[in-house]
Amino acid sequence: MASSKVTAHDVAQAAGVSQPTVSRVFTPGVTVSAALEKRVREAAKTLGYRPNTLARSLITGQSMTIGLIVAYLDNPFYTEALEKLSHTLRERGYNIMIFMAANHASDVDQVVHDLLDHQVDGIILASVAASSALTDRLRDEGVPLILFNRGHSDRSISAVTSANFEGGQKVAEFLLSGGHQRIAHISGWQGALTGADRCAGFLAGLETQGAEAVSVTDGLFSRETAAAATRALFASSLNPDAIFVGNDHMAFAVIDVLRSELRLEPGCDVSVVGYDDVAMASWPSYNLTTVRQPANRMVQAVVTQLLGQIEGSEPVAKHIEIDGPLIVRGSARIPQGWTR
Amino acid sequence: MASSKVTAHDVAQAAGVSQPTVSRVFTPGVTVSAALEKRVREAAKTLGYRPNTLARSLITGQSMTIGLIVAYLDNPFYTEALEKLSHTLRERGYNIMIFMAANHASDVDQVVHDLLDHQVDGIILASVAASSALTDRLRDEGVPLILFNRGHSDRSISAVTSANFEGGQKVAEFLLSGGHQRIAHISGWQGALTGADRCAGFLAGLETQGAEAVSVTDGLFSRETAAAATRALFASSLNPDAIFVGNDHMAFAVIDVLRSELRLEPGCDVSVVGYDDVAMASWPSYNLTTVRQPANRMVQAVVTQLLGQIEGSEPVAKHIEIDGPLIVRGSARIPQGWTR
C-alpha cells in the first residue's frame, strides 16, 4: 500500500513515464494522452501518491490558503461566520489558517507577519482593526486584505459590514413608534466603525423625529461593561423605558441584569433591542428583538470579493454594506399596527 | 523599503555573504560569527526580508502546522477550546489549519487527506470520530493524531476527555442526595463514547444506591432533539422531578422548554443538571448546575501530548482523562448540608 513518502518521481518510475508527465496529470487544464494518464493514475493509486502542496505552492506562488484573524469568539455571531467561511472557502478550494489575536495593534501585526511568512493568498480580519503600517505592508506584498464586520476609513481596502447606520435608524424608528419616552443606548465599542455607525444612525434616527437619547454609554462589546452600564442606568434618576444595545451579546447581559437584579421584565417594563440576530436571540429565554446581520450573505460577499481580488477578476477594493431587517420579537414593546 | 519578494540570496548579496550564511542566521541553534550576523541582520532589516516558511518546510519536513478538525461550533465549549488551543499552540510556535467537517466519515477522510497534502505535523479531531481506515493511513504517514473530547476504543491513538464516567456518577449521587424520586436522563449522542460514558456513569451511580432512571433518551447533542425529548417526557405519565442532560448546550434547550412551554421553574419544580460548565451556564437566566470540563487543562493536555508525539519526547499514545468538579448552582435542588 502507501509507504510513508511517495513522490512524483516514484510514480513516474512505476508508470514508466517522466516526472513532468505525472505533474501534468495532476494539474488541471493541462493535456496528457489518455493512455499515459491512465497508467499514471493507476500507479499513483497503488502507490498512494498525493501531490505535496508545499512544493506546489513554492513554485506556483499560490498557497491556496487564506489567513483568518479573529479577535474573540464569545460573540456567537463570529462562530457562525467562521463556520460558514470555512465551508465556503473550502468549496472554492481554499484552506484556512486561523489565528486568534488580542485587539492590540502589535499583536495583530505579529500575526499578520506570520501569515505572510506562510505565503497566504489573502487575509480576512474579523472584528479586528488594521493599522496603516499593516495595510501598507500588505499592499507592498500584494496580498489582498478584507475586513469582516469592521469598517475602515481608507477606501482602498475592502470591507464587508451590514448597513450599520441604517440599522441604527431602524431601531430608532421602531422605538419611537412604540411610544418610548426615555430611550437609552449602550453602544458598541466606539473605537470601531461598526459600533460608531450603529450609534450614529440610531441618534440620527431619533433626531429626525425631534427625539434624543437620555443616555449613551460605550459598552465596549463586553458583557461585563454592558451589565455595569445597565446597573448605572437604573441607579440614576433617568429611569429609561427602552434600551438599544450595540449587539446581541451585550443585550443578553442587559436582560440578565434587568431580570435577575432589577426585577424588570424586558418587553413589559423595559424594551430592549439588540443587533446581530444570533441564534440565541430566538431562544425563549431571551426572545430578543434585534437587527439581523445576514451572516450568509456577508460571508458570501467576503469570499467573492477577496477571491476576486486574488484571482484578478475583481481587482478593485470595495466597501460592501449588506442590509438586514429588524426582527421583531418579544423583548421590546411592539408599536400599534407595526407591520414592517 | 520592502519590495515584493525578498529572498535569502538578496540579503546575502547586500551583506556580502553567501546564502547559507543568511540561512544560518535565521536558524536557531546554529553558530555564526558576531560580525557577520550583525551585517546580515541589518541587511535583512533594510530589505524587509522574512524567511519563506514554505521553502523551509519543504526541506525540513516540518510545517509547524497543526490540522484541526471541528464538527460544529454551536456548542460554546468548542469555541472556548478553540480559542485556548490557538493561543497555546501559537506559544509553542505552531500554526493552525482549521476545517469544519460534517460528522460523516467520508467528509472527515476527505478533510484529513487535504491536511496531509499540506504536510501538517499533527492532527487534532475535536468532537469528531476517526474511522479505522483513517487512523491506519495516519499511522502509515507517521502523522500523530489526537482526539479532543472524544474517546476511541483503539488505545493506540491518543485522546483527551474529561472523566465522563465519574462525572455521570457525581450527578447521580447529587440528585439522589437531593431526594429526587423520578430521575430522567437526556443523554449525549450514544454514538460517541463521550455521551455513552456519561450515561453509563450516571446509570451506574444510580444503581449503586438501588435507584433507576425513569427514562433515558438520546438527545444527540442537539437542541431540537433535547427540546422534543423534554416535551415527550412531560407529556407522558412519568412526571420526572429531575433531568440530567448530556451537555449544557442541550440543557439550555431543556430549560427553555420547561420555563416557556411547561411553566416549570428549574431548581423549584424540576431539577436540571448539565455537563461542560460553559460560560453561559453561569448567566443568571440559566444558572445551571453542571459538571465542569476544565477546558484549560484539557487543552494543555492535548497540546503537551500531541507535540510530545511530534517532537519525539512522548512518542507513546495515551488516553488522558481529566477530572472536573460538579458546579452547584440554582437549576437543581441542593441537598441538605451539601458541601462537596
Added chain:
DNA sequence: AATTGTCTTGAATACGTATTCTCGGCTGGT
C-alpha cells in the same frame, strides 16, 4: 510527396531554503 503546423513528452531548470561537504585559517598544545 514535401512542408508546415500541432500535439505529446522528456530533459532541464526554477522556486527559496536547510544541510552536507569541503576547505582555509586559526588556536592550542608540546
Added chain:
DNA sequence: ACCAGCCGAGAATACGTATTCAAGACAATT
C-alpha cells in the same frame, strides 16, 4: 615552531513539484 584539531563560511546539493524548452511524432495542407 610544528602539527592536530577545530571552527566558520562558501560551494554544492537536496526537498518535490511546475514550467519552459526542445525534440520527436504525426496529421493536415498544398
